[in-house]
Amino acid sequence: MPEKRKLEDTLTLDLVIATRENTQNLGYFVDDTVVNPGLGIPFYKTVLEGANYEHADWKDQACVRTSQINWREDHSVSWLERHMEMTQGFIVIGKNPGLFVLGEPTHDRDDLDEKGRAKPDPDRVRAYIIPAGMGLILKKGTWHDFPVSCGPPLSAFIINTEEVVEALATMPKPAPMNHGDCFKLRLSEHFDFTIKFPDPRPFVQRHGLVPSPVAMPLMGKEGYGTDMVRQEVKPGWAGGKKVFVVPVVNVEVFVPGSGGPSIQPHLQSIPEVANRGWRDYGNRRGLQRLCAMFKELGIPATAVVNSEAAKLEHVAKALKESGWELGAHGLNNSSGAAKLSRGEEEAYFKQTLDDLQQSLGARPKTWLTPGFSVTERTPEIAVQSGIEAFLDFVDDDVPYYLSHESGKRTLCLPYCMETNDFSCVLTKHFDGRQYAQAIEDHVRQLAKEDGEKVVCLGMHTFVAGTPGRVLALTEALGRLQQVPGVCFATTADVCVAIQKRMPERMNRDCTRKWTSKSMTA
Incomplete structure (x- = not known):
């Protein structure tokens, strides 16, 4: 001492x-x-x-x-x-x-x-x-x-x-x-x-010392993590646009034998063939189909990628050729951060980002935690790891900064649960056209409202990327391109738009400026 x-x-x-x-x-x-x-x-x-x-x-x-x-x-x-x-x-x-x-x-x-x-x-x-x-x-x-x-x-x-x-x-x-x-x-x-x-x-x-359910919240005073506070983005950042629509394609793999999303949940034999094959189909065919759809429409997208998925040759090839922004989605979708110590979670972030940089040639600056399995430290560790766009919170239609007491901060872009293909297809059992219509209705309504909005459309290669959904999805996205005030973008595009129009005093704590070179393969 x-x-x-x-x-x-x-x-x-x-x-x-x-x-x-x-x-x-x-x-x-x-x-x-x-x-x-x-x-x-x-x-x-x-x-x-x-x-x-x-x-x-x-x-x-x-x-x-x-x-x-x-x-x-x-x-x-x-x-x-x-x-x-x-x-x-x-x-x-x-x-x-x-x-x-x-x-x-x-x-x-x-x-x-x-x-x-x-x-x-x-x-x-x-x-x-x-x-x-x-x-x-x-x-x-x-x-x-x-x-x-x-x-x-x-x-x-x-x-x-x-x-x-x-x-x-x-x-x-x-x-x-x-x-x-x-x-x-x-x-x-x-x-x-x-x-x-x-x-x-x-x-x-x-350490399991309190009975369940948890008697007190773990996510800090404002619910965004320990020592994290929300800082609003002032109006006027969108340059005349009303709604920034960010397609977020989840590229995922699952540890064999650990289960995962199912199209036929009753088929749980070991080894699992049906549901595992359905998920693997997304990376073999669904990813390529979504790449082709967005290329045909001329719409940018952000992929959030499990680092173990990026080690698959056919996945890495498709992503490198996509022109998408490449973000991080943990190691795989069977293991998250919820049970990790702080040191283990820091190592988890580092390994994910290191592996994605090695596989795809770019170090991601966008992060979505697999399965929303966050800890009270996740937003802070994301900031310390160089993440500049954070997608783990779903509580708004507008972007906002999450600031840490250290002075570093990240931009939170709310990830929409209502339009997520898991919510629409696996939970509500929408067919392809109902799913596409839900997205279109959501964006059209936002465009009618006052203020500038962001909607992150979560899509999975094995759900949105199937033939029975891509056709209606292509038509709906094409119609949205014609709606006044609607702009399709990546998370990097939104960050650039906000940084360009925010006062200098609001930007001085940013860790780095976004650049298209550092964000796309």
Whole structure:
């Protein structure tokens, strides 16, 4: 720990799951294992009675009470206290875990001077998650704050002394204490940096420590990911156009034996032949058919591609010859990011983009997560990975920026679920003409409304690319080309249009300008 930090610096504590091993310097871990048997009550036949904890006592005046602790948005650690004459115990009851900020004792540290022994050592302070049904009896001198909710309400037994309870109850407002056995510090008076802990909700959800359904949202305050905020694109960016229509062709592969979209769901024999063959047909024939359709119409398109699909020779050849913008769609459509750690998800992005660049000769700057299997980190990692158009959100008809606190941002182009071929064909069972008509009606209505709109038309090679749908789709798209104000575009085209017309002060954080050379094969 550096001796001095800038005033604005923040020390963010690690989140760890409390165990007997990593809390041994702090206290006595309580779970369903008796590790100190020894009383030996002779008539107990089915009970293993544990002995008293040797150094745990409450000055012969133990006070046992319950607390219910609710969520708080502030993740700052403002206070730490310790007790030298007695210990405290915290037992988590109910179904939900608790967060405990704990620091190792400093009073007996030979490597610290007298001043250092009178305050916590930030290097040895961590944020421990204690699962439901477990607890910790603190050793004397252990620095601690009051337990914190991990999202859902936390219930706990607290073993204390009347002395400490009465001292706290008589205080009209929080203040430093040196009363009896309660020594409490306001950290800002001793350190020139702020101590915080991360939002624990994603952590406890990821480690399966909260019951389902999730009690609190994981996607940040605005629903776009941790530390991501929405920034509106100001009107006037479309250059007189009303609706930018972006055909988004999903080029996907699935891990054998893992299932996937089905045209006849009842055919689930192993090995799977019918539904797998139907999906593979899309890459062998449907992709080429869509390429020919868009070329005939003179309509640009964006392909979002599984990097494993791009390794197939017939897929790579078709995409390189298409003239489309080439975007990224993860490794394959059987595995997404939902169960990955942060490091694994960062590696997932890098491998996808590296492999697509190697297979197709261009590094994508558009991203759609397979199966919408996002984490609370996905938008941030996309930004850090150089993604400039993000298609994972479906909540609007207008583009908007997703900005991270680091200053980097990406343009979100809403991916329309109503016109997606999965929604129309596999869910609503539209025939080819009903599917094409749904797209046409959607775009015509947007063109009648005020304001500038974007609609991303999600198409899959094995659904939209079949002969029974391409004919009606070709006719509908051809009619839309004649609708005043309708403009077909790629995601790159939309980004260029917005960047050209947004004020300079709104553009200074952009990572790179879009160029057609970097976006198409």
